[in-house]
Amino acid sequence: MKIYYAAPLFNDMELKRNSEMKKWLESKGHKVYLPQDESGLSYNMINADNKLEINKKIFEGDVECIKKSDLLIFDLNGRVPDEGGCVELGMAYAWGIKAIGFKTDTRALDYTGDDNLMIEGCMNFKIAKSLNELEEMLKEI
Numbered sequence: 001m002k003i004y005y006a007a008p009l010f011n012d013m014e015l016k017r018n019s020e021m022k023k024w025l026e027s028k029g030h031k032v033y034l035p036q037d038e039s040g041l042s043y044n045m046i047n048a049d050n051k052l053e054i055n056k057k058i059f060e061g062d063v064e065c066i067k068k069s070d071l072l073i074f075d076l077n078g079r080v081p082d083e084g085g086c087v088e089l090g091m092a093y094a095w096g097i098k099a100i101g102f103k104t105d106t107r108a109l110d111y112t113g114d115d116n117l118m119i120e121g122c123m124n125f126k127i128a129k130s131l132n133e134l135e136e137m138l139k140e141i
Contacts, residue, residue: 001141002031004066004097006089007075008082009036021075021102024131028138033065066091071141073134074123076103081119093122100137101127 003025008014015036022032038061066072072092074085092099101123103115114120120127128134 001029001070001138002033002068004033004069004072004088004092005075006035006072006082006085008078008085014078017077018075021073025073028135030138033069035062035065038065062088063091066097067095069097071138072097072099074099074101074119076101076115076119076127077105079107081115086119089119089122098141099123100134100141102134103127103129 005018005021005025007018007021009018018034018036022034022037025032035058066088069092072089074081074089076085089099099122101115101120115127126137128137
C-alpha cells in the first residue's frame with residue numbers, strides 16, 4: 001500500500017520520530033511517502049531570492065504524492081494537530097483517499113479528550129493509540 005505520512009517536522013524529535021515511523025511502516029511492506037525525505041525541508045533550501053519558488057515546489061510535490069497515495073496516516077502527536085497535516089488530511093478526504101490517525105500523546109484539544117471532530121471525521125474516527133492498534137487498522141484496509 002502507498003502511504004502518505006502527514007506529521008509535524010519542525011524539530012529534531014519530530015524528524016526522528018517520522019523517520020522511525022517510515023521505517024516501521026516499510027518493515028510491514030508499505031511504500032511510504034514522507035515529506036521531509038521526498039520534498040525536503042523548506043528552511044534548508046530557502047534564501048532571500050527563492051522562497052516562493054521553493055514553497056511552491058514543496059507544496060506541489062506533496063499534493064501530487066497525496067493524490068497517488070492509497071492511505072494517509074496523520075500523526076496527531078503534539079499539543080495541537082499540525083496545520084499542514086490538517087490541510088493534507090482535508091485534501092485526502094476530498095479526493096476519497098482513506099485516512100487514519102496515530103496518536104500516543106495524552107494531551108487533547110477539548111475537555112472530552114478528543115481532537116476536533118472535523119479532523120476525526122476525515123479519518124472516519126479511526127485513530128490508533130499504539131503501534132499495535134495501527135498495525136491492526138492497516139490490516140483492515
